[in-house]
Amino acid sequence: MTSAPKLRIATTSLAGCFGCHTSFLDIDERLLDLVEVVEFDRSPFTDIKHCGPCDIGIIEGGVCNAENVHVLREFRDNCKVLVAIGACAINGGLPAERNHLDLQDILIEVYQTGPSLDAEHAQIPNDPELPLLLDKVRPIREVVQVDYFLDGCPPSGDAIWKFLTDLLAGKTPSLPYPLRHFD
Amino acid sequence: MSQLAQTCAITDLDQAVDEALARHGGDSTRLLQILIRAQERLDWLPPRAVTRIAAALGLSRARVEGVVGFYSFLHARSVGRYRVLFADNIVEEMQGAPALMRRLCERLWIEPGKVSEDGLVSVDATSCIGMGDQGPSALVNGVTITGLDEERIDAISELIREQISLESWPREFFAVDDNIRRRDILLNDRLAPGEALRRAVAIGGGALLAQVKTANLRGRGGAGFSTAQKWEFCREAPAQGGGRVVVCNADEGEPGTFKDRVLLTSFADHVFEGMTLAALAIGASKGFLYLRGEYRYLRDHLEQVLERRRAERLLGNGILGAPGFDFDIDIHLGAGAYICGEESALIESLEGKRGTPRIRPPFPVTHGYLGQPTSVNNVETLALVPIIAARGGEWFAQIGTKLSTGTKLLSVSGDCAAPGVYEFPFGVTIAEVLEACGAMDTQGVQLGGAAGMTLAPHEFGRRVAFEDAPTAGALMVFDGSRDMFAVARNFVRFFAHESCGFCTPCRVGTALLRDCLDKLQQGNGSPLDLVEIERLDRVLQTTSHCGLGQAAANPVLDGFRNFRAAYDRRMLHREFQPAFNLDAALARARQLTGRDDASAHFPERRS
Numbered sequence: 169m170t171s172a173p174k175l176r177i178a179t180t181s182l183a184g185c186f187g188c189h190t191s192f193l194d195i196d197e198r199l200l201d202l203v204e205v206v207e208f209d210r211s212p213f214t215d216i217k218h219c220g221p222c223d224i225g226i227i228e229g230g231v232c233n234a235e236n237v238h239v240l241r242e243f244r245d246n247c248k249v250l251v252a253i254g255a256c257a258i259n260g261g262l263p264a265e266r267n268h269l270d271l272q273d274i275l276i277e278v279y280q281t282g283p284s285l286d287a288e289h290a291q292i293p294n295d296p297e298l299p300l301l302l303d304k305v306r307p308i309r310e311v312v313q314v315d316y317f318l319d320g321c322p323p324s325g326d327a328i329w330k331f332l333t334d335l336l337a338g339k340t341p342s343l344p345y346p347l348r349h350f351d
Numbered sequence: 352m353s354q355l356a357q358t359c360a361i362t363d364l365d366q367a368v369d370e371a372l373a374r375h376g377g378d379s380t381r382l383l384q385i386l387i388r389a390q391e392r393l394d395w396l397p398p399r400a401v402t403r404i405a406a407a408l409g410l411s412r413a414r415v416e417g418v419v420g421f422y423s424f425l426h427a428r429s430v431g432r433y434r435v436l437f438a439d440n441i442v443e444e445m446q447g448a449p450a451l452m453r454r455l456c457e458r459l460w461i462e463p464g465k466v467s468e469d470g471l472v473s474v475d476a477t478s479c480i481g482m483g484d485q486g487p488s489a490l491v492n493g494v495t496i497t498g499l500d501e502e503r504i505d506a507i508s509e510l511i512r513e514q515i516s517l518e519s520w521p522r523e524f525f526a527v528d529d530n531i532r533r534r535d536i537l538l539n540d541r542l543a544p545g546e547a548l549r550r551a552v553a554i555g556g557g558a559l560l561a562q563v564k565t566a567n568l569r570g571r572g573g574a575g576f577s578t579a580q581k582w583e584f585c586r587e588a589p590a591q592g593g594g595r596v597v598v599c600n601a602d603e604g605e606p607g608t609f610k611d612r613v614l615l616t617s618f619a620d621h622v623f624e625g626m627t628l629a630a631l632a633i634g635a636s637k638g639f640l641y642l643r644g645e646y647r648y649l650r651d652h653l654e655q656v657l658e659r660r661r662a663e664r665l666l667g668n669g670i671l672g673a674p675g676f677d678f679d680i681d682i683h684l685g686a687g688a689y690i691c692g693e694e695s696a697l698i699e700s701l702e703g704k705r706g707t708p709r710i711r712p713p714f715p716v717t718h719g720y721l722g723q724p725t726s727v728n729n730v731e732t733l734a735l736v737p738i739i740a741a742r743g744g745e746w747f748a749q750i751g752t753k754l755s756t757g758t759k760l761l762s763v764s765g766d767c768a769a770p771g772v773y774e775f776p777f778g779v780t781i782a783e784v785l786e787a788c789g790a791m792d793t794q795g796v797q798l799g800g801a802a803g804m805t806l807a808p809h810e811f812g813r814r815v816a817f818e819d820a821p822t823a824g825a826l827m828v829f830d831g832s833r834d835m836f837a838v839a840r841n842f843v844r845f846f847a848h849e850s851c852g853f854c855t856p857c858r859v860g861t862a863l864l865r866d867c868l869d870k871l872q873q874g875n876g877s878p879l880d881l882v883e884i885e886r887l888d889r890v891l892q893t894t895s896h897c898g899l900g901q902a903a904a905n906p907v908l909d910g911f912r913n914f915r916a917a918y919d920r921r922m923l924h925r926e927f928q929p930a931f932n933l934d935a936a937l938a939r940a941r942q943l944t945g946r947d948d949a950s951a952h953f954p955e956r957r958s
Contacts, residue, residue, distance in 0.1 A: 234950065237933060271939045294944035300951050302936040313879050313927035 175336060176222040178209040178247060182236040183263040183305055184229025186212070187322045188254040192226075194325025205336060219246045224335065226251045227314075230260040231306045235299035244312040249335070252314045253328070255321040257307065264305040271303055316341060320350065361399070367392040368403045379408040380721065382418055382703030386425055387644075387684050395426040421705040421851070423477065423687030424493065424644045431466045431473040433511045436490040437499075440479035440606040441797075441841040442764045442827055443486035451487055451504050452476065458508035472511050478689060478845055479606035480645040483764035483827070484530045484771045492517055493647050496524045525648070529613045530771030533787060535758045536750065537618070537731075538774045540738055544620040545665045547737035548627055552673045556631040560586070563632070563736065565744030567756045572600060572692075572729035573799060573823035575755070578736075581726055584716035586633040588724035595635035596725040597626050597678075599733055600697060602643045604689040605800030606845060607825035610760035611730040613772050615642075615649050618734055619656040623680060625733030627665065628740055630678040633726055638680035641697050644687045653682055689849035693897055694727040696851065707853045708897040731760055731824070751777030755816040763788045765797075765828035781811040784826060792831045795914065800825040801842035802902035805835070805909035835914035836921065839906040840868045846903035857900030860891045864903065866930065871921040875928040881918065885911075 181189055189212055195202065210219040219225070225247030231237055244250055255261040266274055280290045308314060318331050318341075327347040334341040371388035375381040385404060390396055396419055405415040419425045437443075437452045456463055456474050466473040480495060482488035487499040491507070494517060503524065510520055531538055551559045564579035585595060599622060603611040614622055626638045642650060657680055660666045670676040683701055685691050691700045695709035698720050719725020735757060739747050748756045755777035761784060764770045768789025775784065785793055796806045798815075799822035806813065806820070813820040829838060847861040864887045867880055888904035895901045910918060933953045941951050 234937060234953070237953065272943055275943055292943055294946055296946065296948045296950055300937050300940040300944065300946065302933075303939045304936070306931070310930040311933070312929075 172205075174205060174207040175224065176209045176220070177206050177211070177224045177226065178219045178222045178243060179211040179213070179226040180228065180239055180243065181212065182227060182229035182239060182257070182308070183232035184254065184256045184261075186228070188228035188257075189213075191320075191322035191325055192328050195329045196325065198329055202332070219243055222247045224249050224251065224332075226253050227257050227308055228253050230256045230263055231302065231308055231311050232263050233299040233301050237302075237311060240308055240312055249315045250312065251316045251318055251331075252308050253318045253323060255319065258309075258317050258319055260305045260307050261321065264307075267304045271301060275301075319348065323347075364393060364397065364400060365403060368400050368407075372404065372407050377407060379410055380701075380703045382408060382410070382415065383422070383686065383700060384683060384703070386415075386419060387686055390425060394432060395429045397429075398427075401427070417705055418703070421688065422644075422685075425686050429466060429470060431471055432514075433472040434490075434492055435472070435474045435507070435511075436477035436480075437474070438478070438480045438482060438486060438488050438490075439476040439841070440483060440486075440845075441838050442483045442607060443479075443488065444837075444841060445765070445829075445833065446487050448487040448499070451499050451501070454501060455504050455508055458505065459511065471514070477645075477687065478604065478849060479608075481603055481609040481612045481643075482527070483607050483609055483762065483825075485528055486764075490645065493644065494525060495527060495645070495648050497527055527612075527616070527648075528771075529617055530769075531613065531617075531774075532763070532769050532771040533773040533775065535774040535776060536738060536747075537621075537735060537758060537760070538772075540618075540621070542621070542624075542737055542741055544624065544660065545663060545671070547740040548624055548631075548665060549671060551628055551631055551740045552671050552676065556586075556634065559628060559740060560632045562739055562744040566739045566747035567744075567754075568732065568735060568739060568747070569755065569817060570729055571731035571735075571759070571823065573605075573803075573821060575817035575821055578728065578732055581716055581728070582629065582633050584714070585635075585724045585726045588717040590634070590724055591722070593721055593723045594637060595630075595633050596720045596723050597629045597633070597635045597638040598694075598697065598701065598720065598725055598727040599626050599638070599640045599680075599730055600692065600694065600727050601646070601730050602641050602685050602692040602697060603646075603730070604643055604692045604849075605802065605823055605825050606842070607764055607797065607800050607827045608762045608823060609764075610762045610772050610824045612646060612649070614730050614734050614760075615646065615653060619653055620660070621734040621737050622730055623656060623660055624665070625728075625736035626680060627670065627678055628736045629726060629728065629733065631676065633724070635726070636677050636679075637720075638678060639701055639720070640680055640682045641685060641691070641701060642682055643685045643691075647684060650682060650684065657682070688851070689845075690851045690897075690899055693899070696897075697727060698725060705851070707851050708899075710896075729823075752814070752816050752818070754818045759815055759822070760824050761815070761822075761826045762824050763826045763828065766790060766793070766830035766833070767828045775815065777816045778814050780814050781806060781820070781826075784815070785811065785828065788828070790828045790830070793828055794831045794833060795829045795835050795838070797825070797827040797829070797838065797842075797906075798822045800827075801845050802898065802905060805838070805906060805913060807913035810913075834917060835910055836868075836871070836917040839910040840865075840872060842906040843868050843903065846899060850899060850903075854894075854896035854900065856890055856894040857896065857903065860887055860895070860900060861903045863887055864891070864907065868907070870928075870930045871918070874921070874923050875930060876921040877924040877927050878922055879927045881911075881922070 208214045209222050210216045219242050225243040252258050275292045279292050331341045371385045375385050405412040419427050461467045464475045485497040488497045568578040569575040666679050668677045688706045690696045691706040693708050696706040700706040715725045751757050758774050758776050761773045847865040850857045850861045852858045867884050891904045
């Protein structure tokens with residue numbers, strides 16, 4: 169039996185909380201229907217470390233450090249369609265609350281202040297393995313071109329299912345109002 | 352500070368606040384006026400003052416703080432004893448205002464927007480202050496200074512450094528000219544105060560209304576709604592308790608317009624008589640002139656005119672001896688909020704609240720100021736009413752076009768030999784106005800201010816009229832040397848600043864649009880950004896709560912249509928570019944960690 173080649177999907181969480189990925193899993197047993205027609209590339213679901221050529225890339229979370237930028241660019245370079253999922257990817261979300269503060273104040277508060285720290289030796293981590301923080305947390309659309317925005321914090325499993333099935337059917341995703349109604 | 356000095360300062364503060372409260376009768380609907388008055392004495396509104404005012408008026412502190420936060424000219428933080436605000440409308444920007452502002456900052460050793468360390472002075476920008484014909488201009492502690500040049504800037508920096516009080520500055524700094532360039536029925540009119548009112552009292556309010564109807568007078572604020580119809584709605588709406596209200600909208604905030612300033616300066620009797628006639632027509636007993644904060648320097652003059660009219664029995668109880676014809680006018684100041692030119696936001700502001708537009712219906716004609724039937728009319732509309740009352744509606748209807756009767760005052764500024772106020776009968780073409788003002792090599796005309804339309808030469812045959820090219824009166828001229836992208840960007844920035852923040856499409860949309868244009872300006876534009884701009888324009892136009900957000904996209908849409916080359920020039924990349932410099936965004940972290948290894952940088956990418 170021959171069947172159409174499966175579409176490839178990659179997903180990642182940048183400066184996010186994995187809530188959108190958790191919500192993705194809320195499609196429950198429909199996941200079995202999904203894997204009939206798609207294959208997961210780089211994703212927390214597969215633990216594949218780097219993205220190959222894909223049809224759809226789904227990004228959770230905003231851009232808060234240098235590594236986020238590299239991952240985001242890898243996705244953009246490899247994915248035909250890039251989707252920003254959830255408030256953080258779309259607007260910066262909760263991590264962007266730090267944009268009101270100076271980076272120095274934040275790092276001193278976290279790494280050099282507090283009774284449990286040895287104030288004399290406590291220093292701001294500077295190992296080259298660690299990605300440097302950007303001065304501000306950015307929505308992903310400020311760094312790369314984004315094709316679709318799926319809003320919600322997180323979007324419900326049903327919204328993600330409707331969005332993906334539309335896209336897989338070759339249609340422009342269209343979500344009825346109840347799936348975009350949040351309060 | 353010694354304990355004694357501290358106690359004295361607190362006593363002074365409390366006294367200033369109490370005086371402001373007493374002056375306005377401790378009336379919470381006058382909150383905005385109370386805050387303005389208190390700030391006049393305190394330079395800013397310290398937390399203690401806000402708390403004291405809230406307690407005295409029985410309002411929550413958050414409510415008072417919300418009002419303080421809404422208006423640009425109210426300050427919850429100290430802004431220095433001298434506060435210089437440069438008008439940043441596009442015409443004055445082209446005349447070199449930004450360079451003058453930088454010069455002043457350098458002389459005073461300060462950064463724009465930040466108070467000097469000794470708390471003496473701050474310098475910043477503000478939206479158009481209605482001096483487009485005699486700019487660059489600025490407000491110093493709320494008072495208008497015109498004709499700025501390098502010499503004057505240097506003099507101002509000296510005066511501030513030597514802490515000379517504003518009253519002792521050279522008088523010529525504060526000179527504001529009318530610059531009337533063409534007069535017609537309104538600006539030539541010589542009616543004596545009270546003359547039109549006398550005739551109207553003789554024929555009665557109903558007959559006056561009929562005359563205004565025959566004249567087919569339409570609102571000069573831009574929308575062109577029938578004045579007689581508005582008055583009829585108001586007259587027929589039941590008035591409970593407080594009675595009906597006449598409001599003169601002198602919140603002339605549209606960038607590039609200043610004709611109301613000229614009327615209030617030299618035709619104040621016409622304006623007040625128009626308000627009194629409106630009161631007669633609709634049966635109102637209370638009147639407000641809502642004067643934009645930028646025109647605060649006119650307040651004393653206007654108060655004097657009101658005082659004289661009261662003495663002449665043209666205001667007060669039993670006007671001109673007519674029993675039951677009681678009407679008086681109160682001047683309310685705005686505090687730097689463009690949105691308050693929208694009539695329902697204006698009424699909110701009159702009630703001492705944040706200037707957020709109301710949901711309509713109900714319309715102000717039935718539920719306006721404190722729920723009373725309220726007629727809000729433009730300064731120019733009201734100034735025309737005495738002329739109609741004196742000379743008749745039929746005579747008036749002969750002037751102009753069939754659908755737009757009478758004349759229109761145009762505030763002409765920009766690249767022309769004679770900027771100023773021009774009164775033309777409706778139906779005049781843009782080309783005729785350009786010829787009259789001595790404009791050469793005109794590339795574009797902004798008609799109706801930032802919210803209006805940007806016209807290209809092939810449209811200069813269009814007529815100023817409600818049925819063709821409607822306008823509240825601003826006409827800015829741009830010659831061939833100007834960058835029409837910069838014009839649109841200035842307007843978009845204006846809307847982002849002036850959005851009241853009530854509805855999301857406007858609050859967020861105007862900021863995103865501003866950021867998009869900034870991105871293009873910084874050389875990071877690609878065709879994909881134009882797609883994004885078009886999408887934002889559509890969202891703004893279709894989903895904003897009021898006209899501000901709906902109009903915010905106009906300058907860009909007109910720019911795409913008429914001045915595409917100015918946008919295409921900025922499409923420097925084929926591929927999408929980040930909106931900011933990625934490597935520079937890591938600079939702060941590099942400095943804090945002392946790192947400079949390869950992974951502490953982003954390699955440059957070429958598109």
